[in-house]
Amino acid sequence: MIKLPKTTRRHFLKNISYLSIGFPLFGFIRISKEENKALGIIDSAPDHLKKLQNVNAWLEILEDGTVKIFSGKVELGQGIRTAIRQVAAEELDLALSQVDVHLAETGVTPDEGYTAGSSSIPNSAMSVRYAAATARQKLLELAAGKLNTTTSNLKFYNGQITHKTTAQALNFAQVLDGAQINMEVSKPVPIKQKSERRYVGKPVPRNDIEQMVRGEKLYIQDMRLPGMVHARVVRPPAYQSKLESIDLSGVKANVKGILKTVVNGSFVGVITEKEYQAVKAERYLKQHSKWSAGKSFPLAKDLFSHIKAIAEPAKTIKNDGDFTQASASKTTFKASYTKPYIKHGSIGPGCGIALFDGEILHIWSHSQGIYPMRRAISGMLNIPEEKIHVTSVPGAGCFGHSTADDAAADASILALAMPNKPIRVQWSRQDENCWEPFGSAMIMELEARLSSNGKIQAWKSEVWTDSHSLRPDRDPATLLDTRYLEPSRSLRGRGYLGGGHRNADPYYSIPNMQVNAHFFDGPLRVSSLRSLGSYTTIFSIESFMDELAEKAGKDPLEFRIEHLEDERAKAVIRKVRNMCSSVRTGPLEGIGYAFSRYKNSAAYAAVGAKVRVDDENGEVKVISMWAAADVGEIINLDGIKNQIEGGMLQAASWTLREEVTFEGDQITSSDWSNYPVFRFSDIPEVQVEMIDRPDQPAEGGGEVSMPPTGAAIANAVYAASGKRVYSLPINPAK
The missing domain is CATH 3.30.365.10 (Aldehyde oxidase/xanthine dehydrogenase, molybdopterin binding domain)
Known part of the structure; x- marks a missing residue:
């Protein structure tokens, strides 16, 4: 018999012991940010708490004293369930086995939109942290009343609240005694200090990996x-x-x-x-x-000229200083980069x-x-x-x-x-x-001027891009079937265009910078693909940075550091340089580097890649890759390293192998022989080192390593062969 829910969660909550937390955030900060930081107190709320002020059930304490956590995020292999379990168990002083995380079910979990944009940790996990920290304080207060003592006389551990003198103990359910507690956060929330933490920052393994390895029914x-x-x-x-x-x-x-x-x-x-x-x-x-x-696609060889022909007039995204004046009557360097549609x-x-x-x-x-x-x-x-x-x-x-x-x-x-x-x-x-909805084909044209001391004085980015998000939501035509049912319906709009010029403005300190975007409605179905447009924009920018460093006669990593003011950005670059300091290269081998800060506001990554170019057929083999990353406070060391490694390997496959092909009105890359991806034999040795910053906000890492990886490989190919490739993928013909 099929098990189907018979009641809503709201009805379900009426019949069990639970603690629900609501989050109206007005008056949330009562002391200075400096004081909060010193006390380990959260002083700003994740976006999802701001949007879900009326959702009062991020966690429940069940009749057996265990805790169920609710998150609207989904498990994509990034290990979000484990990370959320860690922050909840940490703040509630529970064993990990005492925390069950329920993910993504309508009517049961919060509506947290999409699991995307490297936002699960800073939003969902941090929302759970708030709820758990607040629940801890309230449970201590209730237990103190039941045990006729003060909270300072209580010890909180593994779901038990124990009187330090009498050794009387209550579990969470006994503290609640069948009552339901609804409360609002109206004061700062103290969270565990780093020295007190049992789980956060540790490499807690995912418990679903064994099921995957055994081929059990998981998917x-x-x-x-x-x-x-x-x-x-x-x-x-x-x-x-x-x-x-x-x-x-x-x-x-x-x-x-x-x-x-x-x-x-x-x-x-x-x-x-x-x-x-x-x-x-x-x-x-x-x-x-x-x-x-069907309507014929443009000829493959004419794709990028077709894109330029159908693009809308340029939209200025950023205009700092005066690029026109700064570059007038002076020598500028130019380069043009392209990326095909990818799957x-x-x-x-x-x-x-x-x-x-x-x-x-x-x-x-x-x-x-x-x-x-x-x-x-x-x-x-x-x-x-x-x-x-x-x-x-x-x-x-x-x-x-x-x-x-x-x-x-x-x-x-x-x-x-x-x-x-x-x-x-x-x-x-x-x-x-x-x-499937592909990742958009893109063009990026760059222009820059160097000063007499080898610093970048002016920079211009021109990006051609289709939409990078036509995810299903309020427009039914984002679902493929809607276009074929009777009556058929067309898309109401173009979706999120901003993802196309993500990271098109370099994170470097450049006094005169202009960024223009040319949007087009292309011939192939497109939507969100990991890292959106930043894979292309960083591939272009970081390839160009290597060229400019060479023009300036400077070491490529020192050239980048000279143009950075952010010490965290400099730190990941120095870290990856140290990781590669003892590596030697042979004939037709080269090492390349690249850096980016995802969205220019989130996590940092610097990547190094060592490649070998076959002198007979031009085949590129990635031998090793290194990454240094900073995601702020690390929640799960094992999980974040896995994400960064996976991102590097996927980006390497994009860079060297992948391209959607088409002819007439047909997509011709219909199988793996026509759309080759990395195989096990292509996988290089990968090393990842993290810079943990527990005093900084936790950021997601699912997309931070993708953008710099492509550029690092391209720069390594140049170092190995003297050939710079501007059009992806980097195949033997190029």
Whole structure:
């Protein structure tokens, strides 16, 4: 029997012992920031607490005295569940085993939007820290009353509050004694000092890794529900193709197990008893359907000239000083860089499961934003949001707007057509590679002038970019199916354009700087991909910084340090230089470096890369990579290193291998042979060192290593071969 929630969480909370914390933040700071810092007191609130002032249940204390934590973030392989468990256990003096973290379920956890932008630690984890620290103070006060003493006479450890003299002890549930406590934070919240911490900053391993290694059923692709049936969707041959006719008469005769075919406009789906039956039925229907021709893409060789031709007039993003005057009548250096469309390239294609029970549409999805996806599906199906229940289930990881939402939409449409059956839609590799929302192709043109002492006096960045976020939310057409259902709907807008020029303004101290962005509505479907536009902008900027250092006759790392005022930025550069100080290079080998501060406001990373260039075929082999990173206060040392290593490897694959290809109206990079990614044999030795700053705010690290990695490899290729490549990927022909 399928277990489905029968009550809302609000009703559930009425029937158990729990502590809920609300966060109206007015009057939050009562003493100076300096005093708060000295006392280890939080004096500013995470964004999610500011937005969720009326959400009063970040944590619950259950009847057995254990604690359940609620977060709206999803697990993408970044280890957020472990990090949140650490901060909660820390502030509540619990064993890690006494903390259960419930992630992303509509009606149960807070609506924290998307798990994106390296924001899970600074927002969700820090919100939980506030809640736990406040709960600790209140529990001490309540226990003191029950034990007839003062809080100073109490010891707090592993879920027990003990009288230091009498040894009387109460667990959390006994302190509450069936009561419900609703309170608001109205004073500064003291948090644990570094010297007192048991978990924060330590390398606590994730407990799901063993399940992955054993191949246990962890992902949505492995999920099976009683009575589950299977489905496939017949994709159009091209983006703009419309269904003209389809012969449904022979599919049951040729494929066993057909339960239902669903045709709505140009949406065609088939439901079968078993999975391979759905695969065969989809193939049959594709062969027995007729579609209109799609609009041809531009020729691949003309892509970047096409982008410039369709781009809107330049929009000035930044204009400090006077670039025009500073560069007038003086020699400037110029360079132009390009990056093709690239994929998420998830090893496991998208999957979605849905069940309509006659009243509620239940969805299981590896979406990175379950509440926004629910809003989009609500609009697509004209179903009230409260009639849709979404549960997050881990999927094969990839950061950004993947195919998870589209697979969930497929399953939802088919579940409504066949109630009371869990319907599983599994995408194919071809579906994944051809229909996912890609990372935008981009152009970046740079111009700079050096002074007589080799300092940059003027800098100009020109960026050409499509949108970097068309994630599902209030516009149903962000879901692929909405464009093919009858009546079809088009996108209402262009989404978040700002991600395209992210980090286009160098973090360096340059007196005259201008940044212009040229936005275009390109030929391929695009949306969020890990690090958004900053991978391209930093690849360009940091490649150019190496060129400028050479023009100035200076060491490339010292040249960067000379242009930085931020000591934390200088520290990661010096750290990575020290990591590479004993490394030697042979013939056709080179080491390159790059630096960035993600978003110019978050975490820092400097990357070094050693490569070898084959003198016969031009193949580039990455031998080693090093990274020094600063994410402020480290929550989980093991987790943050894993994220940085993973980001470096993904970026290395982008830099040397990946490019979406197309011809006519077809995406031709439909499998791994046409869209090669790094394999195990390509993986270099990777070393990561962290600079822990427990006195600084904790930042996310999921995207900090991506941007400088591409530039470090490009600079290493130049050091090895004397050839500078301006157009990604860096392949033998280039």
